[in-house]
Amino acid sequence: MKTSATRIPPLASTTLFTLVTLSGLVVLGLSAQPASAADAVEAVATKNAPAIDATTLWTKNCKSCHGEDGKGKTKAGSKLHVQDLTAPEVVAKFCREDMIKAVTEGLKDEKTGKTRMKSYAEKLSAAEISATVDYVLSLTK
Numbered sequence: 001m002k003t004s005a006t007r008i009p010p011l012a013s014t015t016l017f018t019l020v021t022l023s024g025l026v027v028l029g030l031s032a033q034p035a036s037a038a039d040a041v042e043a044v045a046t047k048n049a050p051a052i053d054a055t056t057l058w059t060k061n062c063k064s065c066h067g068e069d070g071k072g073k074t075k076a077g078s079k080l081h082v083q084d085l086t087a088p089e090v091v092a093k094f095c096r097e098d099m100i101k102a103v104t105e106g107l108k109d110e111k112t113g114k115t116r117m118k119s120y121a122e123k124l125s126a127a128e129i130s131a132t133v134d135y136v137l138s139l140t141k
Ligand code: HEC
Pocket: 058, 061, 062, 063, 064, 065, 066, 076, 080, 081, 082, 083, 084, 085, 094, 098, 099, 100, 102, 103, 107, 116, 117, 118, 120, 132, 133, 136
């Protein structure tokens, strides 16, 4: 069996370019001289974070259970008995903070202790989690 030719050089230079660009951006962000270290981190994060595309995040991470439209009429959603997250009477039971907490920490069945929705804390940033929650909230109106 022939092994395909390795093409490391172009890849390596792309990585290098990305690294140089990223560190350049970090330096730029820091040179804006924010008031505190926390502000500095925040400023860099805001400046360098790619624009959050809530629709894509929703489609990638949430749609399988909650459905494209948030109504939960999917195979997995029906199995898990997800509620219609666009129904005003359902949404009225949660506040935005509860929803963010549920997505961040995950949800467990109170009786069986089984995970109903996993925690997204490691997969998504706090900003991305709020964006997906805002997205689902926007489906109600
Ligand atoms: C594996 C299936 C599954 C996936 C994927 C999933 N969820 Fe859930 N989600 C559930 C279940 C089950 C519940 C609990 C039943 C309910 O409230 O509908 C739930 C509940 C919720 C609730 C209601 C909050 C609460 O306290 O009950 C919100 C808001 C929510 N999910 C948002 C999301 C977002 C945003 C994503 C993507 C980042 C996501 N879910 C991905 C299964 C899932």
